[in-house]
Amino acid sequence: MDKRVSVHGANIDLTCYFRDPNFYTKAMKILVCISKAPDTTSKIAFTDSNSKFDETGVQYIVNPYDEWYALVRALELKETLGGSVTTISVGGADYEPVIRKALAIGADDAVRIDAAESDSLFVAKQIAAYAKGKGFDIVFCGKETISYNGSVVPGMVAELLDVPYVALAHKIDLAGNVATIEREIPGGEEVVEVNTPFVISAAKGMAEQRIPNMRGIMAARTKPLATEAAVAAEASTTIKSFSLPPAKSGCKYITPENAGDLIRLLHEEAKAI
Amino acid sequence: MSVLIFADNHNGKFPKSSLEAVSYGADVAAMLGTEAVAITCGNISGDGGLGSAGAKTVLHASSVNTSDSQQMTRLIVAAAQKVNASVIIFSHDIEGKLVAPRVAARMDAGLVPGATSLPGSDFVVKKNVFSGKAIADVAINTANKVITVLPNSLGVKNTGATATVETFTADLGAPGIKVKEVKAENKDGEIPLPEAELVVSGGRGMKGPEHWGPIVELAKTLGAATACSRPVADIGWRPHHEHVGQTGVTIRPNLYIAVGISGAIQHLAGVNGSKTIVVINKDPEAPFFKAADYGIVGDAFEVLPKIIEAAKQFKSAH
Numbered sequence: 001m002d003k004r005v006s007v008h009g010a011n012i013d014l015t016c017y018f019r020d021p022n023f024y025t026k027a028m029k030i031l032v033c034i035s036k037a038p039d040t041t042s043k044i045a046f047t048d049s050n051s052k053f054d055e056t057g058v059q060y061i062v063n064p065y066d067e068w069y070a071l072v073r074a075l076e077l078k079e080t081l082g083g084s085v086t087t088i089s090v091g092g093a094d095y096e097p098v099i100r101k102a103l104a105i106g107a108d109d110a111v112r113i114d115a116a117e118s119d120s121l122f123v124a125k126q127i128a129a130y131a132k133g134k135g136f137d138i139v140f141c142g143k144e145t146i147s148y149n150g151s152v153v154p155g156m157v158a159e160l161l162d163v164p165y166v167a168l169a170h171k172i173d174l175a176g177n178v179a180t181i182e183r184e185i186p187g188g189e190e191v192v193e194v195n196t197p198f199v200i201s202a203a204k205g206m207a208e209q210r211i212p213n214m215r216g217i218m219a220a221r222t223k224p225l226a227t228e229a230a231v232a233a234e235a236s237t238t239i240k241s242f243s244l245p246p247a248k249s250g251c252k253y254i255t256p257e258n259a260g261d262l263i264r265l266l267h268e269e270a271k272a273i
Numbered sequence: 274m275s276v277l278i279f280a281d282n283h284n285g286k287f288p289k290s291s292l293e294a295v296s297y298g299a300d301v302a303a304m305l306g307t308e309a310v311a312i313t314c315g316n317i318s319g320d321g322g323l324g325s326a327g328a329k330t331v332l333h334a335s336s337v338n339t340s341d342s343q344q345m346t347r348l349i350v351a352a353a354q355k356v357n358a359s360v361i362i363f364s365h366d367i368e369g370k371l372v373a374p375r376v377a378a379r380m381d382a383g384l385v386p387g388a389t390s391l392p393g394s395d396f397v398v399k400k401n402v403f404s405g406k407a408i409a410d411v412a413i414n415t416a417n418k419v420i421t422v423l424p425n426s427l428g429v430k431n432t433g434a435t436a437t438v439e440t441f442t443a444d445l446g447a448p449g450i451k452v453k454e455v456k457a458e459n460k461d462g463e464i465p466l467p468e469a470e471l472v473v474s475g476g477r478g479m480k481g482p483e484h485w486g487p488i489v490e491l492a493k494t495l496g497a498a499t500a501c502s503r504p505v506a507d508i509g510w511r512p513h514h515e516h517v518g519q520t521g522v523t524i525r526p527n528l529y530i531a532v533g534i535s536g537a538i539q540h541l542a543g544v545n546g547s548k549t550i551v552v553i554n555k556d557p558e559a560p561f562f563k564a565a566d567y568g569i570v571g572d573a574f575e576v577l578p579k580i581i582e583a584a585k586q587f588k589s590a591h
Contacts, residue, residue, distance in 0.1 A: 038403070040519065040539060044403045120374070120384060121378065121381075121384065146519065146542075147402065149387065149401065149402060149404060150384075150386040150387070151365075151370045152370075152374045153374070154374070155371065155372070155373070156374045156377060158342065158374075159346060159379050164343060164449035164450050165371065183340075185367060185455070186368075187465045189456050190452055190454065192340055192451060192452050192453060193450070193451040193453050194449065194451070203520075205513065235414065236381070236384070237411050237413050237414060238411070239411050239412075240397055240411070241409070243407065244408070248564060248566065249566075251562050251566065252566065252568070253567075254567060254569050255569075255571075256572070256575060259576040259577075260579045260580060262569065263583040264587075266551070266567070267591075270528070270549040270566060270567070272527050272528035272549040273471065
């Protein structure tokens, strides 16, 4: 078979396409899990006998790992390979501003599972129930929320969907169905290869933050945001109460001239060395 | 019945975080009036010290790809069935974060990630939330329970006992992931940051990568790991795996010495679990002093040599 073709008079060699079955691009259908989190500068306080987070004056943002790393890399993949990016969130109607922000950054459409996000396994069951049978190639998550710091939901979703899971990834590229991913391991990193579909959790380095522009913000107002009922599930864990860490007793200053005293204090007083 | 602990090892060596998980599991087992069984894979010699850390039995699976979370899950769930374990313990380390959620989902178990206390009555466990700015008491409601233990939170037992080692095999099913390449960043003899008890860290105040000598020297003298702030890693003065903070590594060493780091809230989120914090900064208004136990307002390049000298004298005397 002659693998050279002529397009508008230019001869193009397609040999590479025939030699390497991965040398083509496949459109990716991507689901990005979006959680909300209190802005990093929020005052952390509690109400109802320390059993509830005090939301007074708290500004909610898209969880940074979900936004900067998972969503933006998903959009980049869509832009080069084609396909679609849908976001999914589990929460009440107060989630809408956070979801609209994700749409403004560039997601095509969004779904909100209408239920209180009671615990990780509950949330994972909702996401898995929605994703099942819809043919998503990649489920993208941030590596953890900055509120609960669990790093749990993506792995649970992967197990419930019975697909591979690559955790703490900072680089992903695709050739056809095959993803090449770099992830953190103890004392270094490794490069792994995995076939779609799979779940991935994104850490720093995956992508650069995108600030939504005015056009994106306007478009986000009319992008589809579906609301779906939750599937039945019990909360597997319950937060009984919150407390604040013991306050520091204050900083003991040492003059620069006597800096060497630090070592003695660390040994005798702090018992740190 | 028993408590099952997954103990990860790196080329046969069990890091402190794994031994902490085994000790934690042994305490939970004692609380429940049962025995602690550890499971590990790869090449180990003897019981790898897991018996001394509290394991009665070690289940040893020789060759499993620990990066394949599906195969690891099948292995651990099979082990849990074999020893009739309803409580499974992991370290909240890289491997624990990869595998524990899957095991919990498979066993329909409530999971507390990053526990900082043993379970109390009704299986209530403490964990840090809001990046260390608060603590939550979390109850596990399900019959099966999974806990990942936050490194450097609880101690390691040293009973001197030896565990019985049994070979364990399970149907692992098809592999889901292929490892193409491993890049080690820690050179031999370097202390990995997440498990370091002492950490010396530098920020933009160090003025350039060529000035890192005193940081490295102080770390070496104390037997500490080196770390850095986010801007320092971003401009490439130091490698990314040294970056501690909200988006980098979260650490909770016994001692954290921060030199030339102002203490932005994102940086504090990664280090505020440290037991003792020392801040050296020439700006007396640096916010980090508010979170510090000891502070020195002064030029790092004048202060550090004095501390290094004192540390050397201390080390030769102790």
